Structure formats: structure tokens, C-alpha cells
Amino acid sequence: MLEVTDLHVNYGPVKAVHGVSFSATAGRVTLVLGANGAGKSTSLRAVAGFHKPASGSVVLEGTDITGTSAHRVVRRGMVLVPEGRKIFFPLTVEENLRIGGYAAPRGNLDQGIAEVYEKFPILGDRCHAQAGLLSGGEQQMLAFGRALMSRPKLMLMDEPSMGLAPTMVEKVMSSVRSMADAGIGILMVEQNAEAGLRVADDVFVVSRGETVWSGSAEEARGNKAIVHAMLGEAALDAS
Ligand SMILES: Nc1ncnc2c1ncn2[C@@H]1O[C@H](COP(=O)(O)OP(=O)(O)O)[C@@H](O)[C@H]1O
Ligand SMILES: [Mg+2]
Structure with missing residues (x-):
């Protein structure tokens, strides 16, 4: 239902995102992993219409909505739950x-x-x-x-577990799962890879402004070394 292809986003001269691609599907939890500063929040904000991408495309249910402002994006059924709530x-x-x-x-x-x-x-x-x-x-x-x-048909979530005690992280993740089970598409950014992987179906890894890996959550769970290698120290600290 959401296809983001080769997104580039700049802050003035700073190229924060240069080649992020991911997709999300109704009823599934798609997890975007990446170290601090990788470009996750910038990508979500650009997809949600809070920041205009320099290039790339955002297609929601077959309609190209690249660069559409946030209030219009919400009317189309996609909403951002921002970092820091x-x-x-x-x-x-x-x-x-x-x-x-x-x-x-x-x-x-x-x-x-x-x-x-x-x-x-x-x-x-x-x-x-x-x-x-x-x-x-x-x-x-x-x-x-x-x-x-x-x-919403699709919810974008930026680090919902941030700053929460472990028991609360579990509650928040299980509510994420139940929203997906009710049919909503979820695209969730998390630095807490362990917690996110427990409820995710599909995974994308972003490193230094680019998507560098995608696969099923099962693959990522079974081969955490790969995910950790791509995420670096931050993932090990967070999980
Ligand atoms: N408002 C901004 N102005 C300039 N650079 C920014 C701004 N916000 C983020 N950045 C830079 O863009 C990069 C990606 O940041 P961000 O998307 O917040 O990463 P993440 O959410 O993965 O931690 C970082 O290098 C960050 O320093
Ligand atoms: Mg962020």
C-alpha cells in the first residue's frame, strides 16, 4: 500500500537521506532499523509530508503523493506518530x-x-x-x-519505545501488533532492534542515509549478527 523509492532529502547543503527505499503493507508491521543519525526520522517526515524530498517517489495506494503536505497526506489515510510523541x-x-x-x-x-x-x-x-x-x-x-x-490505513511510527521502561516497551509493542492485526499498515522506526523484531513482519535496515538491507523479520531474527553489523554499536547498546 506504500512504496517509497530512492528517497533523497537534504537540509540545505546537508544530504541527510540519499537512497532510502521501503514499503509497507496493510495488516503488517514493517520495521525500519538504523543507528542514530542514519536518516530514519528524516525519511519518515518526508514521507508524511513534513519535509519536501529532493528526489525519489512516495506512492500510497497507487497514487504518487511525493511532496504532498502533511494535512493532505492525513486525509489520504497515512499519519505520523512523531519521535518524542x-x-x-x-x-x-x-x-x-x-x-x-x-x-x-x-x-x-x-x-x-x-x-x-x-x-x-x-x-x-x-x-x-x-x-x-x-x-x-x-x-x-x-x-x-x-x-x-x-x-488511518497506514501509521508511521518514529521510535515509539524511546525512553520507556522494559515492561512498557512490551506493552507498546503488543499494541503496535494489535493495530496491525486489526488491518492497519504499520511502518515503525526503532533503535531497539530486539523489541521491534519481536512484533515485526518485514525489516529494512538504513545506514548513513541509504537502505542497505531488507528481508523478513524471521531472517533478521535468525541472523542478528547481520543486522547488528549493519547497525553498529548503537544496536548492541539499544538491545
Ligand atoms: N534539522 C536538521 N538540519 C540539519 N541536519 C539535520 C537536521 N535533522 C537531522 N539532521 C541530520 O540528518 C541526519 C539524519 O538525521 P535523522 O533523520 O534524525 O536520523 P535518525 O532518525 O536515523 O537518528 C543526521 O546526520 C542529522 O544530523
Ligand atoms: Mg530519529
């Missing part, structure tokens, strides 16, 4: 969800919120709490919930 701390859980819903094409807001609470009961329990008072794991659930409010 970027939820609104002073607002309540429910207000954060409503903000996610404003991007939705037609969906009923209250029904959308009810569905998010069904998926993440902890958010329903804390619906009137300030988002800034939630634990890191709960904040990640809220970031997922806010993205779900736009009723």
Missing part, C-alpha cells in the same frame, strides 16, 4: 484526542474517542487527566490514540 501536555487526554480528530475526513469525533478508549482502556480511565501527568507508556498510547482519530 509530541502530545500536548497542558491539555487533557480527551482534548488531545479531539485534536487528532480534526484531521479526520468525516468520522464522528465522539465515536472515534470511544473506539480509542476501547482499544486503550487506560486512556478512558484517565480521560480528564492532563496529558503531561501520564506515564511515558501512557503518553505513547495517547500518541497512538490521537493518530487513530484520523482513521
Whole structure:
């Protein structure tokens, strides 16, 4: 459903991404691994419409959407859950969800919120709490919930496990898996290779701005030495 081919993205004179390709499929978790600074966030942000690529193509369900701005991309059914979650701390859980819903094409807001609470009961329990008072794991659930409010077909996730305690990492990964099992395509960037590989179906490895390996999660799990060699020290530290 998503095909990203030979993406190049620059920051002024800095060529941050020069040859990233990956794809994602409905109902599957696609994991993008790569060391710190490899160009993962830059690639996701360019795919989601927050940064114009210099070249390459982004095709969503057969339509070329390269360079389309983020609010239009959301209407086409693809949403980014950004690095660092970027939820609104002073607002309540429910207000954060409503903000996610404003991007939705037609969906009923209250029904959308009810569905998010069904998926993440902890958010329903804390619906009137300030988002800034939630634990890191709960904040990640809220970031997922806010993205779900736009009723996406495909979710891009940038390091959802970052900064979380190991038990919370497991909870977040299992909710990623269950969103995919419900039919949503997931394209997830992770530095925590071990945690990501436990729930992934397909894997792409990005190194120094380029895709250098792709294969099944089974292959990657069975041959972690390959993945670790390509990721370098960072992967060993993170896993
Ligand atoms: N706003 C920016 N301006 C200039 N260079 C940037 C900017 N953001 C990221 N970079 C550079 O682009 C490269 C890729 O960064 P990033 O996409 O954040 O990597 P990753 O998410 O894989 O850690 C790095 O070398 C980083 O220093
Ligand atoms: Mg990043």
C-alpha cells in the first residue's frame, strides 16, 4: 500500500537521506532499523509530508503523493506518530484526542474517542487527566490514540519505545501488533532492534542515509549478527 523509492532529502547543503527505499503493507508491521543519525526520522517526515524530498517517489495506494503536505497526506489515510510523541501536555487526554480528530475526513469525533478508549482502556480511565501527568507508556498510547482519530490505513511510527521502561516497551509493542492485526499498515522506526523484531513482519535496515538491507523479520531474527553489523554499536547498546 506504500512504496517509497530512492528517497533523497537534504537540509540545505546537508544530504541527510540519499537512497532510502521501503514499503509497507496493510495488516503488517514493517520495521525500519538504523543507528542514530542514519536518516530514519528524516525519511519518515518526508514521507508524511513534513519535509519536501529532493528526489525519489512516495506512492500510497497507487497514487504518487511525493511532496504532498502533511494535512493532505492525513486525509489520504497515512499519519505520523512523531519521535518524542509530541502530545500536548497542558491539555487533557480527551482534548488531545479531539485534536487528532480534526484531521479526520468525516468520522464522528465522539465515536472515534470511544473506539480509542476501547482499544486503550487506560486512556478512558484517565480521560480528564492532563496529558503531561501520564506515564511515558501512557503518553505513547495517547500518541497512538490521537493518530487513530484520523482513521488511518497506514501509521508511521518514529521510535515509539524511546525512553520507556522494559515492561512498557512490551506493552507498546503488543499494541503496535494489535493495530496491525486489526488491518492497519504499520511502518515503525526503532533503535531497539530486539523489541521491534519481536512484533515485526518485514525489516529494512538504513545506514548513513541509504537502505542497505531488507528481508523478513524471521531472517533478521535468525541472523542478528547481520543486522547488528549493519547497525553498529548503537544496536548492541539499544538491545
Ligand atoms: N534539522 C536538521 N538540519 C540539519 N541536519 C539535520 C537536521 N535533522 C537531522 N539532521 C541530520 O540528518 C541526519 C539524519 O538525521 P535523522 O533523520 O534524525 O536520523 P535518525 O532518525 O536515523 O537518528 C543526521 O546526520 C542529522 O544530523
Ligand atoms: Mg530519529
